[in-house]
Amino acid sequence: MDITYHPIGVIHTPYLEKAPYQPVESDEGEFYLEILPEYVSGLKDLDSFQYIYVLYHIDRLTREVSMKVEPIWAGEIEVGLFASRSPLRPNPIGLSVVKLLRVDGNRVKTTGLDVFDGTPLLDIKPYIKDLDSKADANYGWVEKTGDLRHLALHILGIPHAY
Ligand SMILES: C[S@@+](CC[C@H](N)C(=O)[O-])C[C@H]1O[C@@H](n2cnc3c(N)ncnc32)[C@H](O)[C@@H]1O
Numbered sequence: 001m002d003i004t005y006h007p008i009g010v011i012h013t014p015y016l017e018k019a020p021y022q023p024v025e026s027d028e029g030e031f032y033l034e035i036l037p038e039y040v041s042g043l044k045d046l047d048s049f050q051y052i053y054v055l056y057h058i059d060r061l062t063r064e065v066s067m068k069v070e071p072i073w074a075g076e077i078e079v080g081l082f083a084s085r086s087p088l089r090p091n092p093i094g095l096s097v098v099k100l101l102r103v104d105g106n107r108v109k110t111t112g113l114d115v116f117d118g119t120p121l122l123d124i125k126p127y128i129k130d131l132d133s134k135a136d137a138n139y140g141w142v143e144k145t146g147d148l149r150h151l152a153l154h155i156l157g158i159p160h161a162y
Contacts, residue, residue, distance in 0.1 A: 007120035009035040009106075011056055013113050020114045020157035021073060022085070023096045027112025031098070033121050035106045043124075047103045051127035054113065057120040058092035065090055073154040074145050083141060094119070097127055 013019065014029035033054065035043060046052065069086045070078050087094060099111040108124065145151050 005057070005122055007036070007057065007122060008039045008124075009033055009121040011054070011113060011115050011117075011119040011121050013115055013117050013119075015116050017116070019116055020112070021155050022157075023098050023114045024112040024156050024158060025099060026158075029112075031110045031113050033108040033110065033124065035108065035121075037106065040106045043103050043106075043108065046108065046124065046126065047100060049100055049126040049128070051097055052100050052108075052110070053123075053125040053127055054094075054096045054098060054110070054121070055123040055125070056094045056096075056115060057122055058087045058089075058094045058115075059120055060116060061088055061092055063088055073151065074142070077141070077145060079141055093122065 010033075012030065012032050012034060014031075020027070065081070065088050067081050068078050069081050069084045069088070070076065071084055071086065081089060094115060096113055096115070098113055101109040101111065103109075139148060142148070142151065
């Protein structure tokens with residue numbers, strides 16, 4: 001079965017070739033979702049939320065999809081693709097949670113996103129307190145990699161002193 005999606009807009013970021021592995025809230029530069037005119041009325045009330053989910057098509061992949069991946073920030077650990085956040089997937093759908101700064105006409109301004117400029121936007125959903133945050137969430141296999149704080153900085157692409 002083939003499924004066809006059409007973008008609802010385009011994501012704008014300062015990144016042309018390299019982007020962080022996950023969104024960095026303190027990233028500098030302009031980050032916004034540009035929504036196609038036919039979908040702009042669907043933005044009503046979105047700005048009542050602090051955080052949103054941004055779903056997109058990871059459109060510029062050059063490497064082959066594999067069911068086993070070695071996340072580069074995790075050392076020499078091999079895990080199943082679906083236990084990872086690798087962008088190389090059978091259906092290359094990306095998901096980022098970011099802070100919504102403001103809605104300005106057809107523009108949804110956000111904090112840092114981890115995508116290349118021009119990435120096709122598939123959907124936006126509100127991130128809702130308690131519904132979307134699970135107090136008993138764990139780190140899964142990521143815990144095996146040792147220093148979780150150190151690792152979190154690597155994942156986010158934040159420079160650190162050690
Ligand atoms: C590890 S993925 C994580 C994406 C998302 N936060 C998630 O968890 O689904 C982020 C990486 O995808 C790559 N990327 C971002 N936008 C892309 C695009 N339009 N085409 C191909 N690769 C992209 C960049 O190398 C970036 O570091």
